[in-house]
Amino acid sequence: xxxxxxxxxxxxxxxxxxxxxxxxxxxxxxxxxxxxxxxxxxxxxxxxxxxxxxxxxxxxxxxxxxxxxxxxxxxxxxxxxxxxxxxxxxxxxxxxxxxxxxxxxxxxxxxxxxxxxxxxxxxxxxxxxxxxxxxxxxxxxxxxxxxxxxxxxxxxxxxxx
Amino acid sequence: xxxxxxxxxxxxxxxxxxxxxxxxxxxxxxxxxxxxxxxxxxxxxxxxxxxxxxxxxxxxxxxxxxxxxxxxxxxxxxxxxxxxxxxxxxxxxxxxxxxxxxxxxxxxxxxxxxxxxxxxxxxxxxxxxxxxxxxxxxxxxxxxxxxxxxxxxxxx
Ligand code: SF4
Numbered sequence: 001x002x003x004x005x006x007x008x009x010x011x012x013x014x015x016x017x018x019x020x021x022x023x024x025x026x027x028x029x030x031x032x033x034x035x036x037x038x039x040x041x042x043x044x045x046x047x048x049x050x051x052x053x054x055x056x057x058x059x060x061x062x063x064x065x066x067x068x069x070x071x072x073x074x075x076x077x078x079x080x081x082x083x084x085x086x087x088x089x090x091x092x093x094x095x096x097x098x099x100x101x102x103x104x105x106x107x108x109x110x111x112x113x114x115x116x117x118x119x120x121x122x123x124x125x126x127x128x129x130x131x132x133x134x135x136x137x138x139x140x141x142x143x144x145x146x147x148x149x150x151x152x153x154x155x156x157x158x159x160x161x
Numbered sequence: 162x163x164x165x166x167x168x169x170x171x172x173x174x175x176x177x178x179x180x181x182x183x184x185x186x187x188x189x190x191x192x193x194x195x196x197x198x199x200x201x202x203x204x205x206x207x208x209x210x211x212x213x214x215x216x217x218x219x220x221x222x223x224x225x226x227x228x229x230x231x232x233x234x235x236x237x238x239x240x241x242x243x244x245x246x247x248x249x250x251x252x253x254x255x256x257x258x259x260x261x262x263x264x265x266x267x268x269x270x271x272x273x274x275x276x277x278x279x280x281x282x283x284x285x286x287x288x289x290x291x292x293x294x295x296x297x298x299x300x301x302x303x304x305x306x307x308x309x310x311x312x313x314x315x316x317x
Contacts, residue, residue, distance in 0.1 A: 079294045112308050113301050114293070117315045 005156060017155055024068070024094065025150035026056040028143060031067035033087060036074025038101040041133040050136045057143055064090040069146065070123075071139070075103035076116040088123045094158040096149070098142045099125045102132045165209050165240045173199060180247070188245040196248050197258050203235060203244070204263050211235040211244065214264035217271055219278040221304050223252040229278055231257060250280060259285040277302040 007013050034042060045052045052058050061067040064087050076084055088097065099119050102108035105128045107117035119125060126149060129142040166187050170179055176195040180188040191199055203211045215234040222228050228249040235244045250257055259282040261267040271282045272291040279300035282288060290297065299306050308314075 078297075079292070107314065111314050113306075113310055113314070115314075121315075 021151050021153055025147040028057045028069045029059045029061050029067050030069040030071050031064055032060040032062050034073045038073040038133040041136055042071055042073040045136045045139055067091055069096050071098045071100050072104040072119045073100045075110055076119050077114050078116055081116050081122055085122045096126045096146050097123055098127045100129045101134055165242050186243055188247055190247045193248055193250055200260055209237050209240050211237045214266050217274055219274050223304055227252050229255050229280055255280040256283055258283050
């Protein structure tokens with residue numbers, strides 16, 4: 001329990017919240033984690049052509065401990081599901097999840113024995129990006145939605161994990 | 162037909178059945194009990210040694226004739242030529258001898274065929290599932306296997 005849990009909402013905590021959310025929303029670092037063809041469309045968002053660095057999310061972290069955002073880019077097979085969950089659990093709170101593409105959101109065209117019918121069956125998802133695969137601009141839109149969401153958050157929304 | 166194929170066909174004519182060639186690619190059908198002897202002599206052939214095992218796969222022909230057909234693709238650098246071997250095993254007891262001691266690449270290829278078709282390879286050093294989770298039941302590429310064995314793909 002942090003101090004903010006004792007103080008409740010007042011001018012001090014809400015201004016601090018605003019400042020922290022501003023900082024957090026402009027430094028959303030994604031995890032380096034691609035699962036299938038969607039990952040190919042995820043990679044160029046940091047390239048000069050799309051340049052996510054303009055919005056503070058250019059640093060793909062190679063370790064879940066340093067990442068704030070998990071982009072589930074591609075279909076999740078039943079064999080991969082425990083590892084996706086493990087990566088999510090290893091990330092430090094606060095953390096957010098984008099489910100990228102039809103496969104990660106609902107299984108897509110792969111309605112069969114091998115593919116998880118949506119990653120939200122194992123981890124909570126904040127933003128779904130539709131498409132097969134989504135255009136890099138669509139994924140950037142998803143990251144803006146995450147930023148919007150972060151700006152409206154309270155300290156108490158995130159449990160200490 | 163290529164020269165190497167006619168020579169090989171003559172040499173092994175006792176143990177093979179030659180299937181119709183498709184675009185100069187020839188297939189042989191072999192009895193399971195003659196299989197190991199034949200692939201060993203192809204591997205160590207003096208004139209055309211088949212050093213590379215390209216692929217091992219299978220076809221479930223249970224509805225047609227009650228067999229699973231295991232297919233081997235061999236390649237020889239020396240003559241730049243392929244050969245395809247087909248071995249049918251019965252669907253009830255699908256057992257074949259392993260060839261992983263002849264070609265190391267057969268190790269994982271046979272595991273894949275075991276994983277998806279349930280063909281057991283006797284004396285294989287490590288016959289575990291390759292792609293499906295270890296606790297998975299059934300062999301998904303068999304015709305009898307349902308698309309979603311849980312009934313509903315959403316059950317997880
Ligand atoms: S949504 Fe389309 S592009 Fe993305 S992983 Fe599925 S099949 Fe591939």
